[in-house]
Amino acid sequence: MKKDTLLTHIGRDPARTQGTVNMPVYRTSTVVFPDLESYETRDPDDFKSMRYGIHGTPTTFAFEDAVARMEGGYQAVAVPSGLAAITAALCTFAKNGDHLLVTDSAYAPTRLFCERQLRANGIEVEYYDPLIGAGIGRLIKPNTKAVFCEAPGSLTFEMQDIPAIAAVAHARNIPVLADTTWGTPYFFRSFEHGVDVSIHAATKYIVGHSDVLMGVIVTNKKCWLPVRHTVADFGYCVSPDDCYLALRGFRTIGVRMKQQMANAITVANWLQGRAEVQRVLFPALESDPGHAIWKRDFEGAASLFGVVLQPASHAQLAAFVDALKLFGIGSSWGGYESLITAPHPEKMRSATTWNPGGPTIRLHIGLEDPADLIADLEQALNRLH
Numbered sequence: 089m090k091k092d093t094l095l096t097h098i099g100r101d102p103a104r105t106q107g108t109v110n111m112p113v114y115r116t117s118t119v120v121f122p123d124l125e126s127y128e129t130r131d132p133d134d135f136k137s138m139r140y141g142i143h144g145t146p147t148t149f150a151f152e153d154a155v156a157r158m159e160g161g162y163q164a165v166a167v168p169s170g171l172a173a174i175t176a177a178l179c180t181f182a183k184n185g186d187h188l189l190v191t192d193s194a195y196a197p198t199r200l201f202c203e204r205q206l207r208a209n210g211i212e213v214e215y216y217d218p219l220i221g222a223g224i225g226r227l228i229k230p231n232t233k234a235v236f237c238e239a240p241g242s243l244t245f246e247m248q249d250i251p252a253i254a255a256v257a258h259a260r261n262i263p264v265l266a267d268t269t270w271g272t273p274y275f276f277r278s279f280e281h282g283v284d285v286s287i288h289a290a291t292k293y294i295v296g297h298s299d300v301l302m303g304v305i306v307t308n309k310k311c312w313l314p315v316r317h318t319v320a321d322f323g324y325c326v327s328p329d330d331c332y333l334a335l336r337g338f339r340t341i342g343v344r345m346k347q348q349m350a351n352a353i354t355v356a357n358w359l360q361g362r363a364e365v366q367r368v369l370f371p372a373l374e375s376d377p378g379h380a381i382w383k384r385d386f387e388g389a390a391s392l393f394g395v396v397l398q399p400a401s402h403a404q405l406a407a408f409v410d411a412l413k414l415f416g417i418g419s420s421w422g423g424y425e426s427l428i429t430a431p432h433p434e435k436m437r438s439a440t441t442w443n444p445g446g447p448t449i450r451l452h453i454g455l456e457d458p459a460d461l462i463a464d465l466e467q468a469l470n471r472l473h
């Protein structure tokens with residue numbers, strides 16, 4: 089099946105839906121068993137049947153199965169947020185005395201978790217240049233237990249050569265973990281590119297409507313039980329109502345993302361022609377240094393990109409951002425609406441530096457007509473002067 093057909097049919101097991109088009113919301117804490125024997129012989133490693141509400145219900149399983157199948161992974165587990173997906177994945181592979189390699193361009197809370205929690209638990213975290221590729225081999229130590237990637241990087245959008253990193257890591261039996269929120273299961277087939285554990289903030293495009301916080305970890309067969317056990321040990325679980333909404337959002341990820349990508353490219357191209365703009369950070373553009381890798385590995389682009397402005401004071405930046413009428417100022421992305429933030433990537437670097445001379449902004453392009461978004465950006469950019 090082509091992926092749009094798959095998206096329409098996955099997660100709809102007729103034995104469980106009993107004829108409804110969508111998987112109903114199954115709510116429960118307790119699952120009752122027909123007799124003592126079946127209770128006593130329940131399989132503690134079976135995370136796809138009803139045992140106890142914390143491990144999921146058919147609503148959870150439907151969502152998890154749909155994401156895993158779309159991405160081409162073995163199994164998936166839903167967790168309460170994208171950050172929970174990151175932290176559970178990291179805790180699975182890094183224990184006291186271990187060494188962990190993390191891209192310098194990681195989502196800021198990933199880095200904070202490494203600094204505040206992992207280091208306190210005796211894990212040596214080393215950040216690497218996101219453009220390192222096969223050079224990752226030089227940083228691998230005898231106690232390296234995982235390489236963590238994010239492509240493209242948060243805020244600065246460097247495209248990582250994940251297959252090159254994975255080839256080196258796998259030769260030493262080290263798993264590759266990747267925050268693939270930007271690529272999504274729809275545009276990036278992680279497992280065909282060497283990822284062993286794919287981490288998504290489902291909060292973004294999977295849910296797609298800015299109304300649910302959720303994470304989902306998709307793994308290959310080898311990593312499944314270690315990851316699933318960590319999630320169980322932490323007691324992470326998600327509500328079936330949220331899973332219902334997440335699966336409902338996921339059904340339309342294809343049309344949303346294709347449209348949002350087209351809108352984003354239109355807006356990004358327009359921005360590139362503006363005198364106030366130094367650089368647009370968007371691997372989908374031919375001018376981007378990561379374009380060749382993006383084209384090789386991805387089937388499309390998210391509608392999230394960065395823009396480096398020409399040198400401007402904070403007051404000028406604020407005048408521009410505050411003048412926007414169609415872009416909300418706020419965290420997150422992947423919903424149907426456009427957003428802007430003005431982050432400070434330079435504060436979250438140690439292996440590399442970020443000093444482009446002008447402010448960096450991040451735009452999320454929604455489903456609005458791009459002509460309206462461009463008109464809004466134009467009137468706001470005029471305020472920058």
Ligand SMILES: Cc1ncc(COP(=O)(O)O)c(C=O)c1O
Nearest residue numbers: 169170171195269289291302420
């Ligand atoms: C790249 C990336 N990964 C993970 C997350 C975390 O997702 P959540 O907000 O669901 O914890 C975010 C959130 O902004 C993100 O941008």
